[in-house]
Amino acid sequence: MLDYASxxxxxxxxxxxLLLGFAIMDGHxxxxxxxxxxxxxNDTERRVVINTVGPHWDGNQVWFIxxxxxxxxxxxxxxxxxxxxxxxxMLLVLWALFFRPVGFDYRSKIDNATxxxxxxxxxxxxxxxxxxxxxxxxxxxxxxxxxxxxxNLVSTYEGSFWGLLNPFALLCGVxxxxxxxxxxxxxxxxxxxxxxxxxAQHWVMLMGLLVxxxxxxxxxxxxxxxxxxxxxSTVRPEALPDPLAKTVSRVAGAWLGNYQRWPLTMxxxxxxxxxxxxAMLLLRAGHSFAAFWASGLGLAGVxxxxxxxxxxxxxxxxxxxxxxxxxxxSVSSQLTLQLMLVATLIFMPLIILYTRWAYRxxxxxxxxxxxxxxxxxxx
Amino acid sequence: MxxxxxxxxxxxxxxxxxxxxxxxxxxxxxxxxxxxMESVWVMTGKQVYxxxxxxxxxxxGINFALGVTTGITMEFQFGTNxxxxxxxxxxxxxxxxxxxxxxxxxxxxxxxxxxxxxxxxMSRKQHLLATILMAIGTNLSALWILIANxxxxxxxxxxxxxxxxRMEMTDFAALxxxxxxxxxxxxTVSAGYVTGAMFVLSISSWYLLxxxxxxxxxKSFRIAAAFGFASVCSVIVLGDESGYTVGEAQQTKxxxxxxxxxxxxxxxxxxxxxxxxxxxxxxDWQVSIPxxxxxxxxxxxxxxxxxxxxxxxxxxxxxxxGMLAVTALETLxxxxxxxxxxxxxxxxxxxxGFGLLLKKYTADVAQATPEMIDAAVxxxxxxxxxxxxxxxxxxxxxxxxxxxxxxxxxxxxxxNFQHRxxxxxxxxxxxxxPWLSCELGWIVAEYGRQPWTIYGVLPTRLSVSTxxxxxxxxxxxxxxxxxxxxxxxEMMLMLRFARQGPGSLGTGRYDNExxx
Numbered sequence: 001m002l003d004y005a006s007x008x009x010x011x012x013x014x015x016x017x018l019l020l021g022f023a024i025m026d027g028h029x030x031x032x033x034x035x036x037x038x039x040x041x042n043d044t045e046r047r048v049v050i051n052t053v054g055p056h057w058d059g060n061q062v063w064f065i066x067x068x069x070x071x072x073x074x075x076x077x078x079x080x081x082x083x084x085x086x087x088x089x090m091l092l093v094l095w096a097l098f099f100r101p102v103g104f105d106y107r108s109k110i111d112n113a114t115x116x117x118x119x120x121x122x123x124x125x126x127x128x129x130x131x132x133x134x135x136x137x138x139x140x141x142x143x144x145x146x147x148x149x150x151x152n153l154v155s156t157y158e159g160s161f162w163g164l165l166n167p168f169a170l171l172c173g174v175x176x177x178x179x180x181x182x183x184x185x186x187x188x189x190x191x192x193x194x195x196x197x198x199x200a201q202h203w204v205m206l207m208g209l210l211v212x213x214x215x216x217x218x219x220x221x222x223x224x225x226x227x228x229x230x231x232x233s234t235v236r237p238e239a240l241p242d243p244l245a246k247t248v249s250r251v252a253g254a255w256l257g258n259y260q261r262w263p264l265t266m267x268x269x270x271x272x273x274x275x276x277x278x279a280m281l282l283l284r285a286g287h288s289f290a291a292f293w294a295s296g297l298g299l300a301g302v303x304x305x306x307x308x309x310x311x312x313x314x315x316x317x318x319x320x321x322x323x324x325x326x327x328x329x330s331v332s333s334q335l336t337l338q339l340m341l342v343a344t345l346i347f348m349p350l351i352i353l354y355t356r357w358a359y360r361x362x363x364x365x366x367x368x369x370x371x372x373x374x375x376x377x378x379x
Numbered sequence: 380m381x382x383x384x385x386x387x388x389x390x391x392x393x394x395x396x397x398x399x400x401x402x403x404x405x406x407x408x409x410x411x412x413x414x415x416m417e418s419v420w421v422m423t424g425k426q427v428y429x430x431x432x433x434x435x436x437x438x439x440g441i442n443f444a445l446g447v448t449t450g451i452t453m454e455f456q457f458g459t460n461x462x463x464x465x466x467x468x469x470x471x472x473x474x475x476x477x478x479x480x481x482x483x484x485x486x487x488x489x490x491x492x493x494x495x496x497x498x499x500x501m502s503r504k505q506h507l508l509a510t511i512l513m514a515i516g517t518n519l520s521a522l523w524i525l526i527a528n529x530x531x532x533x534x535x536x537x538x539x540x541x542x543x544x545r546m547e548m549t550d551f552a553a554l555x556x557x558x559x560x561x562x563x564x565x566x567t568v569s570a571g572y573v574t575g576a577m578f579v580l581s582i583s584s585w586y587l588l589x590x591x592x593x594x595x596x597x598k599s600f601r602i603a604a605a606f607g608f609a610s611v612c613s614v615i616v617l618g619d620e621s622g623y624t625v626g627e628a629q630q631t632k633x634x635x636x637x638x639x640x641x642x643x644x645x646x647x648x649x650x651x652x653x654x655x656x657x658x659x660x661x662x663d664w665q666v667s668i669p670x671x672x673x674x675x676x677x678x679x680x681x682x683x684x685x686x687x688x689x690x691x692x693x694x695x696x697x698x699x700x701g702m703l704a705v706t707a708l709e710t711l712x713x714x715x716x717x718x719x720x721x722x723x724x725x726x727x728x729x730x731x732g733f734g735l736l737l738k739k740y741t742a743d744v745a746q747a748t749p750e751m752i753d754a755a756v757x758x759x760x761x762x763x764x765x766x767x768x769x770x771x772x773x774x775x776x777x778x779x780x781x782x783x784x785x786x787x788x789x790x791x792x793x794x795n796f797q798h799r800x801x802x803x804x805x806x807x808x809x810x811x812x813p814w815l816s817c818e819l820g821w822i823v824a825e826y827g828r829q830p831w832t833i834y835g836v837l838p839t840r841l842s843v844s845t846x847x848x849x850x851x852x853x854x855x856x857x858x859x860x861x862x863x864x865x866x867x868x869e870m871m872l873m874l875r876f877a878r879q880g881p882g883s884l885g886t887g888r889y890d891n892e893x894x895x
Contacts (some may be wrong), residue, residue, distance in 0.1 A: 055492035058447065062488045066480030068454055073477035076469025076545070083458025083465075084844035091854055094455050098448050098861055102868065105444040109872055151712050153544045154463055156845040240542045332470045333540075333547040340474060347481040351489075354512075358489050361500050376885040377433075377495065 005237035005328075007337040011074045012314075012327045014344060016307050018070050022063040023180065023303060024296045025355075029053035029060050031184015033100070033127020034177070036120055039188065039199040046120055047108060047371045047378065052191040054379040055362045057104055059355060061097075064130075073340050077153070077243065077330040078314055082137075085147050085157035089133050089164055096129035108379050127184070128177065135176025138306050139169030139218075142255070143226055144318030149244060158319050168221055175214040179276070179302060182207035186279055186295045190288035193365050201283060208280045215272060215302060222309065228254025229316040229324060241329045248321035255309040265308045272301025387851035388460045388843045391858065395452050396825070397818055398862050402446035404817050407521055407568050408575020408610070409439040410514035413494075415602055417510050421503045430888065431599055432510075433498070434881040435579060440495060441872050445865060447488075452858070459854075464832050464842035471537045471548045472527055479523035487516030521568050529560025532629060532824070534833050539728055541711045541721070546836060562620040563824075569613040570820065573780060574813035576607025580787060581810040582877050584803040587796075592889050595881055597797060604787035604796075611781045618777065619675060629834060631759065632827040634687045635766040637672055638662055641686040646673020652771075655763040660687065687760055694733065694759040698752055701734025703727045706745040732836040733759075739840050761829045765822070773819040776812045783809050 002010070032053050040046035053060075072079040083090050099122035107119035143166070146158040185204035189197050227250040239245070259266050275298025282291035310316070312327040331337060371378050413432055420428035454476065457465050465473075490513035497506055530537075536553030537546045548554065580603040586596035633639075638655040639647065640662065649671035654663040676684045685693075704727035710720035724731075736758060737744045740751040747755075787806060790796035796803070828834055832842040876883050882891035 055496035056489075058491055059485065059489035061447075062480060062485045065451065065454060065484060066477065068458075069473065069477035069480040072454075072457065072465065072469055073473030076466050076473055079458045079469065079473070080462035080465035080844075083455065084460070084462035084846065087459055087844070087846060087850055087854070090455060090459050091857065094452060095857060095861060097451055098865070101444040101447040102865065105440055106868065106872060109441075109876075153466055154845060155466075240540070242542060242544075332473070333543075335551070336470050336474055336548050339548075339551055340477060343474075343478050343481055347478075347485075351481070351485045354486070354489055358493055361493060361497050374499075376883065377498065 002338065002341075003238060004334045004337075007334060007341065008237060008327050008331050010341060011331060011337055012307075012311070014341070015067070015070060015074060016303060018063065018067040020296075020300050020303050022067050023299045024183070025060040025063045026057075027131065027180045027183050027299065028187040028292075029057040029184070030127035030131055031181045032188055033123040033184070034181045035184055035188060035200065035203055036127070037124050038203065039196055040120075043113075043116060044368050044371060045196055046116075048192060048196055048366050048368060049188065050104065050107070050120075050123070050379045051371060052188060052366045054104065056358065057100065059358065061100070070340070070344075074332055074337060075314070075325075075330050076332060077155075077241075078325050081147060081155045081157075081325060082315060084155065085145060085159075086137060086140075086164065087157075088161040089137060093130045093133050096125050096133075099123060099126035104379055131180040132173045132177045135173035136164055136169045138176070139172030140164050140166075141315055142172070142222060142306065142310065143168060144229065144250070144316040144321075144324075146319035147315075147317050148320035148323045151244070153243070155323075168218070168226065171214060171218050171221070175211060175218055175302070178207045178210040178214060179299060182211055182276065182279075183292075183295045183299060186283055186288065186291050189283055190292055191366055193367065204283055205280060208276055211276055211298070212273065215269075219269065219305075222255055223253065226255065227252050228257065228309075229313050229321060230254050230257070231312070231326065235312075235328065237328050239328065241331050243323055243325055243329045246322060246324075246326075246329065248316070248324050250321060258308050258311055268301055268304040268308055270301070272298050272305060275299070275301050382848060384843050384846055384848060384851055385840050387848065387855065388846075389839065391460060391851065391855045392456060393825075394855070395449065395456065395858055395862075397821060398866075399446070399449040399453055400817060400821055401814060401866075402442050402449060403521075404567075404571035404574035404813065405442050405578055406439070406446050407517055407571030408573065409435065409442070409578065410510075410517045410575075411572060412575050412579055412602060412606060413439065414507075414510055414514045415606065416599075417507050421507050426888070427595055427598060430881055430884060430886060431595060433884055434595075435599070436494065437883065438578075438582075438873060438876055440491075441869060441876065443491065445869050448865065449862070460844050460846070460851075461832070461842050462844035464837065466545060467837055467842070468534075468537075468546045468833055471530060471534075471546055471554065474548065474551075475523045475527040475530075475554070479520055479527075483516050483519035483523060485516075487513055487520060490516060518568055521571070522564050525564040525567055526555060526557065526560045528824075529557045529563050530554055531833050532563075532828060533557055533559040534836050539731055539836075541708055541724060542715065544712070546833075562617055566614060566617040566620070567820075569610050569617060570813065570817050572610035573607055573614055573784075574817065576603045576610060576784070577780070577806075577810060577813045579603035580607060580784075581807050584806040585877075586880060588800060588803050588807070591891075592880055592882075593797065595889065600787070600796060601791045604784060604791040607780075608784040608788040611777070611784050615777055615781060618774075629828070630685050631687075631690055631761070632766070632823075633676060634685065634690055635761050635763045635827060636770045636823065638665070638763050638767045639672070639684065639686045640688055642683055642689045643686065645677070645683045646670045646680045647676070647684045648672055649675070650767075653767065655767055657762060657764065687763070691756050691760060695752065695756045697730045697733040698736060698755050700727045701730035701732065702737065702744050702747060703734070704731040705734035705737070709744075732831070732833070732838065735841060736830065736838050738838070758830045761827050766827050769819045769822045769826070773816045773823060776816040776819075780809065780812055780816075 036049050040049045103119045103122040103126060107116055147155055149155050182204055185200045188200040229248055230251050231246050232249045233247045275294050279291045279294035282294055313324055314330060315325040317323040413436055416428050417432040490509045493509040494513055497509060535557050536550035538549045540547050579599050583596040583600040586592050638650050638653045640660055648667040648669045651666045651668055653665035656663050704724055707720040707723035710717050734744055736755040737747045737751060740754060741747050786802060790799055790802055830838055832839050879891045882889040
């Protein structure tokens with residue numbers, strides 16, 4: 001039986017892994033959605049683009065759904081506070097996601113130019129809005145979010161939807177959007193050939209530069225212009241979770257504290273740079289498969305950087321810092337964490353195995369000839 | 380005009396859940412029909428069975444897309460609109476939802492890609508394996524959702540903790556083996572099987588009435604008739620089983636379904652028809668069959684079934700005891716070391732939820748007046764008439780489908796069904812029945828749980844997020860708009876492909892071929 005404090009940290013890592021799985025898997029088909037109107041110039045080209053992810057988008061989307069479920073199970077207070085606080089942002093994500101299943105499945109079922117163009121813009125929205133909003137959400141987490149709990153732990157969000165759209169958060173939104181588009185572009189270059197592949201590569205280079213610039217700018221801004229949070233009372237990692245049992249203060253530069261405490265964590269931002277640069281170089285050299293995983297490494301670097309900068313905070317409160325949610329006081333009971341850990345350790349390897357099988361079955365370049373031959377069954 | 384967040388949140392949940400449940404049962408049932416059709420193809424090698432798998436699979440896919448779309452809403456909504464619920468019971472309720480993702484939904488969603496795109500890239504057996512895994516994933520998905528839902532009806536294996544101010548899991552096995560969840564699972568998936576069977580039966584009948592694709596339609600009809608007959612029997616038997624477990628865990632629901640205001644001497648009579656009067660708390664009139672209710676509800680002739688008035692009397696005691704629990708809890712939240720308050724809380728813990736019902740009337744539960752207690756007692760009974768009629772309509776439709784499938788199955792054994800236009804027309808017109816009865820079943824189960832989200836533990840009123848009425852109206856309007864458009868689009872595609880028939884596969888073997 002693992003002790004409670006270790007379980008809490010393990011679950012913080014696991015949720016990070018699930019978010020990364022979401023970014024790598026669902027991220028690449030969302031990125032493909034964003035690029036769809038720009039790399040596919042006519043119906044056949046667009047169908048080629050869509051069919052690179054056609055057999056996989058649904059399975060990939062479950063990373064997102066399971067990530068949400070895991071946060072619900074492992075950290076109900078975070079799930080409850082974030083989803084209800086970011087009400088309109090979450091609804092926008094949800095409504096954007098509506099366009100994906102129907103966009104993929106319905107678009108090519110009717111041979112009509114208007115119909116198809118409605119759905120390919122739908123796929124664009126479904127691929128572009130969620131990563132953008134998740135980036136904005138992370139940007140707000142890093143600055144602290146205005147909410148508080150009453151003594152019964154009823155949470156009240158005191159901000160507005162428009163308050164979420166501040167300059168730093170928008171910059172984070174741009175970074176998130178650009179990296180997901182980058183990742184989708186690398187995948188697209190791997191699965192297509194000819195003119196579509198060239199256009200995808202072109203977008204990858206553009207997005208790569210945007211990610212590197214945006215990530216650097218956000219890092220500088222975070223270091224110089226944004227106050228971090230620290231727990232000012234005694235930290236008791238093994239205690240029963242109670243977010244109101246601590247005191248918290250805002251300190252300039254506090255988000256850099258973990259890098260001084262554990263210098264090895266500086267590898268995370270470094271991984272982000274190395275991953276994206278390596279992906280660009282590998283793609284240019286024609287190693288598109290390796291480029292895909294290098295890009296995944298870049299995603300891991302960005303997500304890891306955001307996570308470790310805030311650790312142990314998950315959702316700091318700007319209006320009532322004592323209500324902030326941390327790794328120590330927002331989680332489920334020891335029994336639930338343990339049980340969910342066992343379930344994850346059993347099923348995650350299986351999921352990876354059969355996902356790999358599905359990609360192997362569908363491997364190879366998607367071409368105009370493929371779409372023609374499978375006119376009635378392909379997307 | 381609804382003017383409070385609680386009612387609007389309930390309305391939004393009801394609208395989105397009922398809508399989601401238009402697509403789920405068909406998915407659950409159709410996957411097995413696809414497994415059956417494809418298995419026959421793999422075993423016999425007859426081309427028509429592959430065509431059947433692909434054509435019905437196409438319609439399945441159109442339906443599945445909306446099932447996925449509307450399913451994400453359900454997961455989001457616990458967090459967006461039921462934040463206090465998510466906090467208060469997430470420790471238990473979140474686990475089955477997360478496991479559903481890990482164990483079931485991943486499998487289903489990955490395999491569905493191979494089902495549609497893997498035809499020319501895998502051996503026949505490999506493809507069949509993918510289809511079977513997809514079906515298993517779909518059904519496991521239903522299992523975990525109903526384990527979560529079963530816990531809302533009958534919250535076993537959990538304990539309230541005053542330090543964390545929430546329910547915490549104490550026994551995972553109890554959660555899994557909850558009799559409510561088990562009976563509900565089989566009842567619900569069987570209802571899905573009936574829905575799938577009715578869908579194939581009705582559309583095949585339509586082809587036969589028009590004399591189109593006769594061989595294809597005959598084979599589809601036969602499979603649907605046999606599968607549907609077995610499933611409808613299972614729905615009814617397991618519906619009876621969930622009636623029995625409801626009797627143990629949720630007597631209130633049972634009493635409301637039966638409009639049983641008073642406890643009768645065992646075995647109680649069954650009200651076939653009645654006119655419940657909520658203000659007098661009596662039936663204006665009723666048509667009863669002696670003994671039947673006692674036999675269904677208790678499976679004995681000696682056990683009594685409590686009527687509404689007796690349940691209310693019990694609940695009054697529990698509310699009074701719950702007042703002490705709430706008061707002690709409030710003291711403990713101020714001072715965690717108050718031993719006296721802790722001992723009071725531990726004595727009255729099982730009634731804590733009943734005490735919380737008074738929060739509707741006063742913030743200071745300790746000072747609740749007798750009138751407030753009367754009102755809270757009255758609240759513990761859901762409105763009787765909607766329960767009574769929803770249940771009877773659901774059962775009536777179930778019985779009608781039993782007759783239809785019985786006839787269809789008999790005719791398909793004799794093999795002369797394509798010359799029986801009356802049967803074929805009946806099968807066509809009965810198409811909406813499974814959807815209607817599934818929706819009514821949802822109403823009986825969920826409306827009947829009111830005023831609780833978690834029966835006896837957490838009142839619905841306290842479960843919501845802190846949101847404004849304007850936000851709720853806005854989101855509700857958004858859902859209605861999106862869902863209306865999506866339904867129109869889905870129905871249009873469904874009708875288009877159902878009308879066109881297997882010709883839409885472009886194989887050259889059926890009528891109405893699309894040009895290449």
